[in-house]
Amino acid sequence: MNFSRGVKFFSVTAAGLLAGAVIGASAASASEIVVLPIDRAKFLAGAKFDMEVELRGAKSGEIKILIDGKDAAEVFGVSPVLKNESSLSGVRFSDVTLTKPGEIKVEVEAVSDGTPLKKSVVYTVAAPQKQQAKNVILFIGDGMGLPSRQIARILSKGISSGKYNGLLEMEQLNEGTALISTSGYDSLVTDSANAASAYATGHKTVVNAMGVYENSDKDPLKHPKVQNLAELARAAGMSVGLVSTANITDATPAAFVAHTRRRAEQNFIAGEMLKADVILGGGSRQFLPQSTPGSQRKDDRNLIEEFESKGYVFAGDRAELAAAKGDKILGLFNLDNMNVYIDREMLKDPAVLGDFTNQPNLMEMTKKAIDVLSANESGFFLMVEGACIDKQIHAMDWERAAYDTIEMDRAVGIARQFAEKNGSTLIVVTADHSHGTSITGTYHEKDGKTGRHAVRTYASAGYPTFSDADKDGFPDSPAPDVTLAVQYANHPDYYEGFKFHPRPVSPAIMSGDAAVGNASRDPDGTFYPGNIPLGESQEVHAADDVPLSAGGPGADYFKGVMENTEVFFGIVRALGLDPAKK
Amino acid sequence: MEPSVHFIHHLRKGAAALLPLLPLTALVCLAGGVPAYGAAAPLRFGEMYGTVTSRGIALSEKLKSLENQPVVMEGFMAPPLKPTLDFFVLTRVPMSICPFCSSDADWPYDIVVVYLKSPVTALPFDRPIRVEGRLELGTKTDEATGFVSLVRIYATKLGEAR
Missing domain, CATH: 2.60.40.10 (Immunoglobulins)
Structure with missing residues (x-):
């Protein structure tokens, strides 16, 4: 040579x-x-x-x-x-x-x-193990650290006499409980690609990578690969589903099908989605030919038509999803990330939603995915991501994150109902990494105090006044008279008013290479100088371990403190996946 | 941005550091032979599209009727790829992320690419600006950067919005 x-x-x-x-x-x-x-x-x-x-x-x-x-x-x-x-x-x-x-x-x-x-x-x-479960449903609350779960529990279930009035659906999965470490092999703090890749392949990788180890190649698609769960499950005759509220080509769902050093290769990742049978989420812009306004592709491929020619039914909104029949469904409900629960289902502000007024929620998507995938006698692997928990905490909007955490928890409830009825289903709920949030106490202005003076600590905190009159699990208002004081361990320059924002608003905006506080976020708020590098315009990920809860056959694998790569091994063990078996 | 990721990373520092935020007292005139001030039709971000679905965007009748006509728009200047480029991206709200800077960030769909006769270095990123020029529609790939745009303004006047 x-x-x-x-x-x-x-x-x-x-x-x-x-x-x-x-x-x-x-x-x-x-x-x-x-x-x-x-x-x-x-x-x-x-x-x-x-x-x-x-x-x-x-x-x-x-x-x-x-x-x-x-x-x-x-x-x-x-x-x-x-x-x-x-x-x-x-x-x-x-x-x-x-x-x-x-x-x-x-x-x-x-x-x-x-x-x-x-x-x-x-x-x-x-070694491959004896099969215990026919199906596995993995829920990933993106960025859903322990405080996120607890905020959701406070808002959704309430607390009185110092005792919670109930547990979240995910917290009722108690046959396996573990703390999961999240680091990649390059760095203590992970991103969602690196983290999801550990769940999808059983191998650690590096920030922005999925399904590969990092070599010296400049081409992100030429790094050495490791087989992922979608490929292993498909090879075993199982069906595969991916559901997310983000762009479906975003890091977390992408890691279950794609191999790339750079998660930004979203146009490539869109084509890799053919490794799944049910694909539901946002991000149609990666599936439209560049000639179609709204597309982000750099070529003339129309992936929606390509999927249809391979037997997929396409659904573009909630009604089409409900009507979709068949064993393969591609559902894309927004050009970009889907809107969050508060905006989609509660406020419905036209300035926020634009024309996307008919997006399904995560419960409906999860139900549809289970209905379609469970027709396969050989079983299925389904990953459901509560994607915008992370995106909203990045934007320092803990209320929007909390409602999306509750939304994912309701979807866990749908999976639990399926498992109770059909058996033989392992449900695993975890996060991919944490964030620097913490519950300091409560916040109210009933005595005229505002800003930091109205943050109630220790005995002054008492309890927040969220209510849920319709008992749907979501508080009727994200802005009760006594709300939580949720504070951030890391942040850019920003303005804090401790109150709910009726419209999503960035805490900081880029001005040159420095993030500056966005004064329009809280015009009456207090300016807090950032404590992270100037180039960071959002709150950033934290290296804290994340909780995992599991129920069903094979859930006993999850206990103690575990590496994130062990989530993969717990799943393949439950399914008895043996790649050598034809 | 995929084809130019490496290119972009090289440019990150230089692009921003070289952009002084000079106070602007008047519109910057970029070229001669421009339409008289006031002749341009005002166009807002919310008026650009008809229906928007996951199958794509339909341009609004108003936008189509203004093709090749002088228009004036207000928005925010996204930090440019590099200060010597002859275009920048105009956005509806200020960008909290810089898609030119970060390989993992992407642009919203409702953006306007503003082409310039000569590079502009004197506008802020965090305050609204006003752009006046000829409107052009249709998919176009910038030869130098591979950046694909749908709605463009060939600017004749540029300045801070009041």
Whole structure:
């Protein structure tokens, strides 16, 4: 194989040695061996992945890879693809598997520009388990940390005599309870792509990535892949559903079907949605050809028509969703993210909704998805995301976040009803990461105090006065006379008035490379200088562990403090997924 | 923004740092031979579209009737990709995120791309501005950046809104 830069690699020798030779001058430079998947990675036996070893900073090199002392090419049964760029040599084995359960040691020996290097990593391979559940429904409250759940419990159930008047639907799932850590392998604090990828693949990745490990490639679609839940479930004959209130190509749903280093590749991700049978959410702009006003595509593909030609029924609003029949449904209910519950179902302000006055709610979408998917005798995997919990906390609008948390909780109730009736369904409810919110006490201006002076702490706090006369689980008003004082551990420059905003409003806006407080948010509010870098215009994610609640067969897997990657293994264990089984 | 992500990241710092927020006392005249002030038809963001559904946007009759006519609009200038570019994005509300800066942010659908005779560096991002010029409709891809636009104004006058 000849490469343009004059480097010649020879094919793998019998001893597993890939010999490289440099033609021309070579300068000694610091180089390192990078092994992907990384050290301590855990695999489901038989699940496909790409293995890649890069010699970074090496103009030439020899690479030898041994798996438990055996040549990697022999273990995988395939020859690697070699790569050589300006200061990078590497090998990749594509679509390989590890099938023997237990610990596996990978040793890499390399010669980089004449300097010998060594690296070893250890993998764990988990054996497929006996099937316990026919279906799994995974609810992800995006950004729904512990305070978000508790705010929803206070608003939805109420509290009297110091005791809650009830638990949320998600909190009544008590056969498995765990604290989930959320970090990626690059950073303590994750984003939603990285976090959802852990749930979807069982592998940690990096911020903005899904379904891949990060190599040196500039092309986000050329990073080494790991198989995801949609691919595994489909291969087992199961149906797959993705439901979200965000753009359906947004990070969380995307991670269950797509492989990309950059979550921004939403036009690519839209095409990958064909790996699911029921797709419900916002974001039709990624499915419309660029010639259609409103499209964000850069090509002429009409994905709605492509999906229809493959047997999907398209639904564009609540009425069409209700009428949709068939085993495959693509429902896109907004060009962008769907509006939030308060705006969609309660305030219905034309200035906020525009023409999107007929969007379904998350309960209706969840019910429809379950109705369609449960027709498959081989079972289904459904992911439901309460997406705008996160988006609203970013915007420091805890009330809108709370109603969307309650909305997702009502959807959990629908899943619980299905599980009670049909059995054999594992329900898992968790978040992908947390936010810097906390309940300080209550807030009211009944005695004339305003601003910080009206934040009621300790004994002054008492209880808020949310009411729910129609008993639908949603407080009748998000702005009672005594509300919660919810405060933020991190924030940009902003104005705080401690009161509900009738219309969504950004706390800060970008002016050049600095976020400045948006004075129109709370004209009578107090200015608070930010405590995060100037380039951040919103409240940012927190690294706190998040709670997980599970019920149904296989729920016992979830206990104690667990890595987020274990959510994947809990799901494949319950489903008894065995990729080697045909 | 996908094709130009790397490009954008390089530009992030420079784009903003080089934009001084000079006080504007009068409209900046960008080109000669412009229509007389007052001849332009006022156009608001809320008037641009007829029906908007998840199947796409239909342009309003008013917007279509103003094609190739002088119009005047008020909105907010999104921080531009770089100060030397000959266009910027006009938005209905000030942008809390910068889609040019962040690969994960995207534009709202109701935006207007404003083309300029020469780059403008003297307008604020957090106060409303007023743009006057010829309205152009239809999908167009900017050759230099790959940015796709639907509604454009070729600006002849530009300044802070009152």
